[in-house]
Amino acid sequence: MALLRSFDSERLSPSTFAYILMIPAAIVMFGVVIYPFLYNVVLSFSNMSLRHFKDWHIIGFKQYERVFSGKIFYTVFFKTIIWTVVNVFFHVTIGVGLAMILNRKLFGKAAIRTLLILPWAIPQVIVALTWRSMFNYEYGAINLFIAQYLHMAPVEWLGKPLEAFSACIITNVWLGFPFMMTIALGGLQSIPQELYEAADIDGATGWQKFWTVTVPLLRPVMIPAITLGIIWTFNNVNIIWLVSNGGEPSDQTHILVSYVYKAAFNLYRYGYAAALSMVIFAILLAFSLFFLKRTKASEAAY
């Protein structure tokens, strides 16, 4: 700062001044984003692992071959898609549904709205660990509830693959819907009331009004939010890792990012993990470009 003050910013051309303002952030971004990214590219072509930490060398596309030839990539990818689709589906339906209720005249609306945002506000680590404790077989609140009020046999939430995966999804649905709800509420409030009145005059039913007024006008707000939601859910290593305790039982609950985390930091297969990271990035980038392009095209239709 002192350095900046001392030089005469007046004599610099505007763009030089802009570069100077950007330099600190640019250095940081280069050091911690661009350089590691390039380093990751190099790693993905190398055989680096704990055994070959110092004496690693480039081995070409072998790690990528390993990624695509193993069956595990496809099963985990499939689970990742299920994970993302189920989560985002519930986030959006619950979120928009609650937003529509909250958009009516309602007693205690502001307070309820604040309470409903809480899952988004609580740190994810704590959400995950808390739900893990609630899924505990003997002492967790969920099984106690099932036994005492529904009179059914307790579920072995964390010990079986399907149940453990569902436990992760339940946790993530719980923490994710408030984001969609808040965005949808903002979108609903910006829809002019006259449109609904005009639809009333035309004799539209509630259902028709929903599809002809609410949905098209909510779209431009929800599409970017859903894109973001998909990327966040796809990349969410916290919930899977902490609820299933690192993919338990026997690595059956992984999604791609938690599987990479495991490969890198528990199995020390650095080259393989780097290659898999690149593949995940490519998938996400392709998805985002495709999704945004398609929605731009459909927006033009309105």
Add this chain to the structure above:
Amino acid sequence: MKKKRTIPQKIVAYVLYFLLLGFTIAVLYPIVNVFSISMRPSDRLLSTSLRIIPEGASFNAYKVLFTETPFLLWFLNSVIIAAVVMITGVALASTAGYAFSRFNFYGKKSAMVSLLVTQMFPPTMLLLPMYIMLLKLHLINSYLGIIVIYTSTALPFCVWQMKGYYDTIPFSLEEAARIDGSTRWGAFRKVVLPLAAPALVITALFSFMTAWAEYVVAAQVLQDTSLFTLPLGLKQFEASMSTQWGLYAAGSLIVSIPAVALFLFLSRWLISGLTLGGVKG
């Protein structure tokens, strides 16, 4: 819309109210559950009762947390790390955002786009190379390493956010200051920056929250118990569920309260930033 409420509409209203109530309970229950566990006496941790206020409720777990565990140390560690990330984040984002908002320069557009693309990186893609770099530089178990990673995580959003706010401040203010003989830096420092105070607050809080309750990175970079941040400490309590369940519950409430308070304070701006970004495409 003046319409008489017919009976079916009343029923609909009740059903909707009920739904809302159901969701509110589903949201609150886990929080209440944690609270109730934190109040259990240590000999009744593994209770199968669903009572909210447990029998023999006490604040003992909170006392033990501060007197017999390193919780206070972890708390300080988290505060130090988050505070440094916050200060660096504000310094870097306020200047870079200004450059993006006010000046045209070569590479501006691609720089803005690359900031967005970083948001698509899978979390491990930068963590793994950073981790290996830190290993080689002997920066594992050091705060420098983790602070650098956190700052870079928060920076893209903060730069976009600052740029968006500067865009709403009219150019004419700086022009007036320049005519009065102020330098470019002076106009930024004395005119624009004070006006951008709300955005600076958001940048500060967002950077702070990025660091405050992060687990995945910290678990790899900080391995020495005395350097632990709060999430690592809580995970350790949770891992020995039976004996330290009460400590986990009490600790997680203490960690959540500042985070939730900050979040509720911030949410209005975060959301308007997100929706604005959406409208502009």
